[in-house]
Amino acid sequence: MSNIKIFNVYKYYNGRAVLKNINLDINEGELVVLLGPSGSGKTTLINGIAGIISFENGEVYFNKDLMNNVPIEKRNAALVDQNLLLFPHMTVYSNIAFGLKMRRLDKQIIDKKVKLLIDLMELSGLEKKYPYQLSGGQAQRVAIARALAIEPKVLLLDEPLSKLDKNLRRNMQEFIKELQKKLNITTIMVTHDLEEAFIVADKIALLIDGEIKQYDTPANIYEKPVSKEVAEFFGCSNYIYGKVENGKFISDVGVFDVNVSNCQYATYMFRPEQIILGEKQKNSLKACIIKRQYLGDRVNYIIDINGNKLVCSSNNKNLNIGDIVYISLDFDKAICFFE
Numbered sequence: 038m039s040n041i042k043i044f045n046v047y048k049y050y051n052g053r054a055v056l057k058n059i060n061l062d063i064n065e066g067e068l069v070v071l072l073g074p075s076g077s078g079k080t081t082l083i084n085g086i087a088g089i090i091s092f093e094n095g096e097v098y099f100n101k102d103l104m105n106n107v108p109i110e111k112r113n114a115a116l117v118d119q120n121l122l123l124f125p126h127m128t129v130y131s132n133i134a135f136g137l138k139m140r141r142l143d144k145q146i147i148d149k150k151v152k153l154l155i156d157l158m159e160l161s162g163l164e165k166k167y168p169y170q171l172s173g174g175q176a177q178r179v180a181i182a183r184a185l186a187i188e189p190k191v192l193l194l195d196e197p198l199s200k201l202d203k204n205l206r207r208n209m210q211e212f213i214k215e216l217q218k219k220l221n222i223t224t225i226m227v228t229h230d231l232e233e234a235f236i237v238a239d240k241i242a243l244l245i246d247g248e249i250k251q252y253d254t255p256a257n258i259y260e261k262p263v264s265k266e267v268a269e270f271f272g273c274s275n276y277i278y279g280k281v282e283n284g285k286f287i288s289d290v291g292v293f294d295v296n297v298s299n300c301q302y303a304t305y306m307f308r309p310e311q312i313i314l315g316e317k318q319k320n321s322l323k324a325c326i327i328k329r330q331y332l333g334d335r336v337n338y339i340i341d342i343n344g345n346k347l348v349c350s351s352n353n354k355n356l357n358i359g360d361i362v363y364i365s366l367d368f369d370k371a372i373c374f375f376e
């Protein structure tokens with residue numbers, strides 16, 4: 038197992054920086070997700086960590102060893118990407134054993150290691166099957182088993198589940214998370230799927246336009262985004278603009294007690310689920326429903342308060358356009374961005 042340190046990494050293509058000042062500290066045994074929109078640099082970064090490409094600037098360390106000039110096969114990192122590239126003419130057993138045979142290990146040792154992996158990856162009974170006879174999820178597990186066979190210190194997964202359908206993908210996400218914890222192997226996984234990132238990650242590095250915008254736990258990155266840009270990436274947000282004076286936030290929506298004492302312009306952000314629909318109370322605000330979006334397990338209501346539109350998510354599905362409702366806002370839990 039290994040910790041990973043990435044320091045001041047830059048990568049240029051045709052004179053354009055596609056990675057800018059990337060810094061990451063990954064603890065031994067952690068699973069870090071590189072999350073970001075298409076073209077943000079995720080694959081470039083993971084390929085550089087694997088040693089498939091080199092960076093123009095910066096350093097990559099596994100433990101305290103500088104990897105920059107270490108060739109790919111000596112880095113002790115295994116990369117699994119969406120293309121899998123299982124050997125089509127080899128059985129499941131031979132595919133998993135391949136790396137071990139290349140290392141000329143004793144046949145009995147190979148057999149023992151492959152059998153352990155077949156158990157671990159829940160592939161029993163499939164040893165003699167060929168890749169074309171496997172389901173997508175089984176083929177993914179073989180690819181991961183093959184990568185793990187050489188006992189890498191670092192596991193690198195580049196969108197490994199992108200070709201699976203939704204249900205299979207969910208099962209494999211749980212599987213990868215459990216496996217990674219069982220083996221305690223330092224892992225970096227690329228995805229552009231928010232839910233997948235939340236399910237598997239110990240920490241998420243959000244990459245936008247070649248820069249890490251926030252590196253944090255899933256809960257912090259969602260609930261305490263450092264900027265509006267990060268907040269927007271993780272879904273719909275409501276913003277209330279105003280001024281803070283003597284511990285009061287004065288806005289078009291209303292005047293609220295807040296814990297911010299300085300006198301300045303501020304924007305408070307509320308996720309749709311943080312706008313709570315309820316009975317009329319002392320501090321609740323009167324609003325009118327102007328639109329509703331049925332989402333199965335919940336409804337998003339667009340409400341109007343004094344001409345301000347807010348989105349509010351609720352599992353009360355019985356409200357309709359035109360209904361008058363009361364909402365409460367917990368400013369202690371909201372994120373405040375100062376202007």
Ligand SMILES: Nc1ncnc2c1ncn2[C@@H]1O[C@H](COP(=O)(O)OP(=O)(O)OP(=O)(O)O)[C@@H](O)[C@H]1O
Nearest residue numbers: 050051055073074075076077078079080081082229
């Ligand atoms: N070999 C290359 N030559 C020139 N430009 C490249 C090369 N590889 C990647 N790029 C550019 O670098 C940027 C980052 O690409 P990269 O594949 O790392 O993004 P990504 O976040 O993994 O995207 P996706 O989610 O679509 O796979 C893109 O603008 C891409 O066009």
